[in-house]
Structures are given as C-alpha cells and as structure tokens.
Amino acid sequence: MRDATYSALVFLSRDRYSTPVRVRMTDILMRELGGASYEYSTQSGESPLARLEFLIRVDDHTAVEDLPLDRLADLEAKVIEAARxxxxxxxxxxxxxxxxxxxxxxxxxxxxxxxxxxxxx
Structure with missing residues (x-):
C-alpha cells in the first residue's frame, strides 16, 4: 500500500516561531490528518516572517483527496491557536x-x- 501526503505551509512572524510552537503545530496536523509520519522544514532569515513547511504522510486508505472547506477552516484555526x-x-x-x-x-x-x-x- 502506498502513502498519501498532505503539505501545509505556515507563515508566522519570526518572533512567534519557536520549537514548542512548531511541535504544537506538528501535533495538531498529525492528529487532525491521521498522520503516520512527517517531515518539516523551517526558513527564517531577514524577512519578518518565518516559513514552516510540513509534509504529513498518511496511509492511502485514510487520505482525503480534498479536505472539505469546513474541516480545512477548523484545522487552520487550530494551527493559528498553536502560535498564540x-x-x-x-x-x-x-x-x-x-x-x-x-x-x-x-x-x-x-x-x-x-x-x-x-x-x-
């Protein structure tokens, strides 16, 4: 069985980015998307924003091709809350x-x- 992957880009102000924030976001994405494994990368430089890219791998049978808008909005709200x-x-x-x-x-x-x-x- 092959895996499916969700990709999420998160931009937040550099002063909000920290390891605990990233871990909370990762936990939310893994739980809400039914992730089996993940990868992430972070870019932070002179820009006022830090960029986090998450790749969340899920079993193919649990993947949804397109997340419904209400579920996507709920997931977005939870990720935003993680940075507060x-x-x-x-x-x-x-x-x-x-x-x-x-x-x-x-x-x-x-x-x-x-x-x-x-x-x-």
Whole structure:
C-alpha cells in the first residue's frame, strides 16, 4: 500500500516561531490528518516572517483527496491557536473589560514572572 501526503505551509512572524510552537503545530496536523509520519522544514532569515513547511504522510486508505472547506477552516484555526501566547490570551480577555479594569489586570499581569504563560499553558 502506498502513502498519501498532505503539505501545509505556515507563515508566522519570526518572533512567534519557536520549537514548542512548531511541535504544537506538528501535533495538531498529525492528529487532525491521521498522520503516520512527517517531515518539516523551517526558513527564517531577514524577512519578518518565518516559513514552516510540513509534509504529513498518511496511509492511502485514510487520505482525503480534498479536505472539505469546513474541516480545512477548523484545522487552520487550530494551527493559528498553536502560535498564540499567554499574552495574546490576556490581551483578548482585557478587551472585555472597561479601561480601569484593564489597567488593574495589566498591572497585576506585569508583576507576574515573565515565564508564567509557559508554566500555565
């Protein structure tokens, strides 16, 4: 039996790219596409964007020729979520509060250790 391969290109800002982000994206793609194995390559240079290319191999009998648009949109949303930081989530939460509450929450967040997001994610 031969394998089928999905290819995914992800562009994200260079400062967002890290090994943990790539691993989360890989895990999502493998799980959602039913991957049996994968390869990836990364390009990051003077451009403000880093480029990740994933090749996800699946058994031929589990491959879908074209992913339905709703499934593709869901997969895209999950990959985008993988690159979000604790600071992004905090900023979104602050938008739901009035300006005084935003300032108080931001002040508390600023007093926390910088790696709090990594420890709670």
């Amino acid at each position: 930081s604790w600071d992004d989530d905090l900023a979104d939460a602050l938008r739901d509060h009035d300006l005084d509450a935003q300032k108080n929450i931001a002040r508390i967040a600023d007093s926390m250790p910088r790696d709090i997001g990594r420890r709670t994610s």
